[in-house]
Amino acid sequence: MTGAERHTDIGTTDGLERLWTPHRMTYVTGEDRPDGGYERPTGCPFCRAPGLPPGESLVVARGGHVFAVLNLYPYNPGHLLVCPYRHVADYTDLDPAETTELAAFTQTAMRVVRKVSNAHGFNLGMNQGGVAGAGIAAHLHQHVVPRWGGDANFMPVIARTKVLPQLLTDTRDLLARAWPS
Numbered sequence: 361m362t363g364a365e366r367h368t369d370i371g372t373t374d375g376l377e378r379l380w381t382p383h384r385m386t387y388v389t390g391e392d393r394p395d396g397g398y399e400r401p402t403g404c405p406f407c408r409a410p411g412l413p414p415g416e417s418l419v420v421a422r423g424g425h426v427f428a429v430l431n432l433y434p435y436n437p438g439h440l441l442v443c444p445y446r447h448v449a450d451y452t453d454l455d456p457a458e459t460t461e462l463a464a465f466t467q468t469a470m471r472v473v474r475k476v477s478n479a480h481g482f483n484l485g486m487n488q489g490g491v492a493g494a495g496i497a498a499h500l501h502q503h504v505v506p507r508w509g510g511d512a513n514f515m516p517v518i519a520r521t522k523v524l525p526q527l528l529t530d531t532r533d534l535l536a537r538a539w540p541s
């Protein structure tokens with residue numbers, strides 16, 4: 361079975377959703393937090409993401425000013441983050457070109473995820489500042505979280521399931537192929 365075949369029914373009742381969400385637990389407990397913290401670009405996963413080698417990178421699409429990357433700690437399968445390349449924290453720090461492309465990438469992310477997963481709805485948004493819930497507050501990121509009816513009901517149940525990292529790269533490939541060039 362290829363990765364694409366395995367993921368054609370992503371978002372339905374197959375095993376993917378059970379395997380995904382728990383990745384958040386590592387993040388929440390800070391186990392892989394870099395020594396210098398996330399605040400500086402050298403330790404910032406959103407500054408590093410575009411430079412990771414193919415096969416390791418979870419970047420789905422690259423624009424001139426922003427990129428879309430699969431969240432390593434997804435709330436749901438297909439949870440994407442749209443980030444500027446620049447290490448800026450606040451939405452008001454974006455210049456007009458970044459602002460426009462971030463909006464366009466958010467729309468494209470919704471279209472692509474809808475196409476491959478039949479998502480019923482989305483949560484979109486940015487947490488601005490640690491007090492508002494931003495995990496990595498120093499580098500702004502727009503969440504695009506696909507939602508399916510009933511998904512909130514089983515998430516707490518599976519919160520300790522171990523995720524298979526390979527699923528993330530398979531899903532990255534699936535979304536990258538569906539992303540319009």
Ligand SMILES: [Zn+2]
Nearest residue numbers: 404407447499
């Ligand atoms: Zn950064």
